[in-house]
Amino acid sequence: MLESLRKAFSQFLEKISLEELNPEKIKPLLEDFKVELVKNDVAYSIAESICSEVAERLSGVKVKRFEDIRPTVKGTLRQILLEKLSKNRQKDLIETVKSKLSERIPAVILFVGVNGSGKTLTVAKVAKLLLKNGFSVCIACSDTFRAGAIEQAEILANKLGIRAIKQKYQSDAAAVAFDAIQYAKAHGINVVLIDTAGRMQTKRNLMEEMQKIARVAKPDLVIFVGDSLTGNDAVNQAEEFMRYLNIDLVILTKMDADAKGGAAISISSLINRPIAYVGVGQSLDDLEPFNPEKFVEDILS
Known part of the structure; x- marks a missing residue:
């Protein structure tokens, strides 16, 4: 790496x-x-x-x-x-969930990014992290576009022993998110993780659909999931997504396979948002907090 x-x-x-x-x-x-x-x-x-x-x-x-x-x-x-x-982290994943818990309403976390960035697996990794911290979780299968996306989310949810809320393919993605939030409220679930369809940042209609999901779900956190192997493309994608949504945190996937790593240096500076976690493998446990000091030491060692 x-x-x-x-x-x-x-x-x-x-x-x-x-x-x-x-x-x-x-x-x-x-x-x-x-x-x-x-x-x-x-x-x-x-x-x-x-x-x-x-x-x-x-x-x-x-x-x-x-x-x-x-x-x-x-x-x-x-x-x-x-x-x-080292950008100021105005919002933190665990602290956001804790604050909503005190209000007795579920925390809603929206995951966005382009096709192939590893969003669905990242959603499951975050779900496991939250479960380890004692929170209850459900997943909204709001990727109603990609073939196999709902099944993938269900398989991962079953592995974790949590509920995946779904509708048919081509259903309104915002409606799926709404249903999941209502389910969480009715069953005392602490966190709703919304998995969305990957969308190229150049497709305005898909970006506007993403805005609709955000309007309906009113997320407490919006997390951009970027593929570190795509380098500057991941940076450009994050900048474009910021035009449509207020991203709070970044998760970079596939860092274990990235020999370059320049995207990590660029992305925080250009969108002024911190990298919260990095994906370092295919296991549900392969999600690590991003440590700027350790990253820099690795580069300069």
Whole structure:
């Protein structure tokens, strides 16, 4: 995981250690570094920002003759990356559910994203996480479009011992969400997780359908599920979804298979929302809280 991105940072640190810390000397190194960042799925604007901040913060830094400057540069990179990744989390999954529990009404969580991002499996992973924390959960099968989506959600729900609320294919997705919320209220269920159809961000009619689901369900949290392997596409998708819905949190899937990792650096900065969790496998237990400090250390190690 992150091998390619780690190599890009390592090579930059090695090259800059051979130069004096003055703007003219490090400018060509930063230009090369920017190219490597973009190759590793860091959005161009973010790569440019990282490099310009490195140049600015290292400008005027005094080091003794023969002193190894790598720790100084590494510390600067660490600080910049953490600033990009550590967005204020105004909403938290577990705390949101706890607050609704005190009101004696179910927390409603809406999952959105494009086709193939691993949304349905992620819904089930979040369901298991919530069950481990002592909450009761049901799933709304609001993906009434993709063949097999309802069956997939039902199979996963059965594994977890929870109820999946469904209607027929081509049914109104918002109506399914409404039914699930009513079921949760009637049966004292703490959390409703709404699985929606994957939709390309360029399809305006599907994006408007997503808005309808949100209007009906009135979610307490909207979670964007992005595939880290798609790199900058995941970033562009998140930006476009933000035009239609107020995303609260991001979950990046398939991080265990991502050698680049640049999407994680870009997505938080560009939509100003934190990555809450990352998917690291196919098991229902393979969902980990995203730790910016650990992520940065992995890159710079």
